[in-house]
Amino acid sequence: MQQSNKISLPVIKRLPKYYRYLKLLKQNGKERISSRELSTRLGVTASQIRQDFNCFGEMHGRQGVGYQIDVLIEILEKLLLNGERIPTILIGAGHIGKAVSRFITTDANGYKLIAVFDSSENEVGKQIGDITVQHIETLERFCKENKPQVAVLCVPRTSSKELSSKLVELGIQGFWNFSHYDLSVPYPNVVVENVHLGDSLMSLGFRLRNENN
Amino acid sequence: MQQSNKISLPVIKRLPKYYRYLKLLKQNGKERISSRELSTRLGVTASQIRQDFNCFGEMHGRQGVGYQIDVLIEILEKLLLNGERIPTILIGAGHIGKAVSRFITTDANGYKLIAVFDSSENEVGKQIGDITVQHIETLERFCKENKPQVAVLCVPRTSSKELSSKLVELGIQGFWNFSHYDLSVPYPNVVVENVHLGDSLMSLGFRLRNENN
DNA sequence: TAGATTGTTAATCGATTAACAATC
DNA sequence: TAGATTGTTAATCGATTAACAATC
Numbered sequence: 001m002q003q004s005n006k007i008s009l010p011v012i013k014r015l016p017k018y019y020r021y022l023k024l025l026k027q028n029g030k031e032r033i034s035s036r037e038l039s040t041r042l043g044v045t046a047s048q049i050r051q052d053f054n055c056f057g058e059m060h061g062r063q064g065v066g067y068q069i070d071v072l073i074e075i076l077e078k079l080l081l082n083g084e085r086i087p088t089i090l091i092g093a094g095h096i097g098k099a100v101s102r103f104i105t106t107d108a109n110g111y112k113l114i115a116v117f118d119s120s121e122n123e124v125g126k127q128i129g130d131i132t133v134q135h136i137e138t139l140e141r142f143c144k145e146n147k148p149q150v151a152v153l154c155v156p157r158t159s160s161k162e163l164s165s166k167l168v169e170l171g172i173q174g175f176w177n178f179s180h181y182d183l184s185v186p187y188p189n190v191v192v193e194n195v196h197l198g199d200s201l202m203s204l205g206f207r208l209r210n211e212n213n
Numbered sequence: 214m215q216q217s218n219k220i221s222l223p224v225i226k227r228l229p230k231y232y233r234y235l236k237l238l239k240q241n242g243k244e245r246i247s248s249r250e251l252s253t254r255l256g257v258t259a260s261q262i263r264q265d266f267n268c269f270g271e272m273h274g275r276q277g278v279g280y281q282i283d284v285l286i287e288i289l290e291k292l293l294l295n296g297e298r299i300p301t302i303l304i305g306a307g308h309i310g311k312a313v314s315r316f317i318t319t320d321a322n323g324y325k326l327i328a329v330f331d332s333s334e335n336e337v338g339k340q341i342g343d344i345t346v347q348h349i350e351t352l353e354r355f356c357k358e359n360k361p362q363v364a365v366l367c368v369p370r371t372s373s374k375e376l377s378s379k380l381v382e383l384g385i386q387g388f389w390n391f392s393h394y395d396l397s398v399p400y401p402n403v404v405v406e407n408v409h410l411g412d413s414l415m416s417l418g419f420r421l422r423n424e425n426n
Numbered sequence: 427t428a429g430a431t432t433g434t435t436a437a438t439c440g441a442t443t444a445a446c447a448a449t450c
Numbered sequence: 451t452a453g454a455t456t457g458t459t460a461a462t463c464g465a466t467t468a469a470c471a472a473t474c
Contacts, residue, residue, distance in 0.1 A: 010465070012419055016412035020393065034431060043398035046431090047467050054433065063432040064474040080415050083422065099312040103414050110418045149421070174421045176414060180233065185256035193417040195410070199229035201316050201389055202293050204406040205323045206225055208362070208387045209296065223441070247455060259455090260443050267457065276456040277450040 007055050014052060017042065019076040026069050034066035085112035086174075087147065091163065092154030093118040093126070093133050096178050104152060105129045111150065115142055119159075143170040150174040157181045220268050227265060230255065232289040239282050247279035298325035299387075300360065304376065305367030306331040306339070306346050309391050317365060318342045324363065328355055332372075356383040363387040370394045 039046040053059045104113040119136045160179035174191040183192045252259040266272045317326040332349045373392035387404040396405045
């Protein structure tokens, strides 16, 4: 098994795509697949698939035959979901917060939602799934007691900078960030996934106007 | 001005980031900035900023001085938002649909939401912003009459494949796709922004477990 | 066996970074 | 003028693709 810290980000980003597509294939009763067939279905090259797979020890591909879908799924599952579900808090119970909470509460992604915080009296006390929204004032105490590992930020840009540095002090190791503020810059030691929906939409517009595919 | 269809995707994806950060600087009263200062703030190299800027004709940077923020903003605005707001429909009025509708209705992104569709009687008739949710049955007729250019897909995977090919037939030229189904593969001539939230969350998990920054 | 497909090395491609003359 | 910074070319880096021996 290679050192996982040598796996490049582009490869990591493709893993969930492989994983989910293979699960779909299994669901449809398929048992084996070659890199070539997988490549036409996923729109990537067969070469890339084999390269990617070889970052992670034995995929047990057989020459002339292909890969056993079960085996691939098992290995990807180990890489992506192994161990305890990651204790996670959601900050901001507005529209986006509510929408993305589904992804955190779903077993399939490997996370466990343990608290939701909001600053509005309107939201405090309401339920999101089986969690009661708490006031943001209780954040610090909660973190010290419960040691969440990941914070999902669904707050306005104005509050996100201070909030995120507070959270890093409190031991948060990863962010799934929906605020406009770009968290990659200030915290090089923390793992960050920035999801800038506005930016994604704007670049779609550019490509449309300039017929750039 | 260079041919815009020669601008690479990585560059296009960075444009909104430049644009929004420059607007913030202007708001704070700043008038000029050098590529070096901008680079430290955005966490990219100064070289890259100058390269990116030079993809688009005259940015009027002055040696020894830097760039005029006003000028940069104006040029980026022309690239990203020029012309009519793009007529756009939203399909799926669930949690995600409601949350992302905000981005479509905001002037700042260059789109105009002209209709929302859902298949559930529960949602039909309700308001999203100032739009009334219509039944999905009326989709075909609406598109023929109103020629929307972009569709935002917030539907379950099961319905997204057929739906998207129907929409392409009806003249849709771009997708902002939140369904799990990956639209990049089947429609090479259509501009697609896939936002796979589950995948983004899973790759965060991988990086956390493997201390891969 | 012959055909297919892997695992892996080498070649290519493209994006990022460095360097520096021009010049404000 | 001297210092700073651009615009742009060249060098580097890294990711993708091609190729092919090994072998099922």
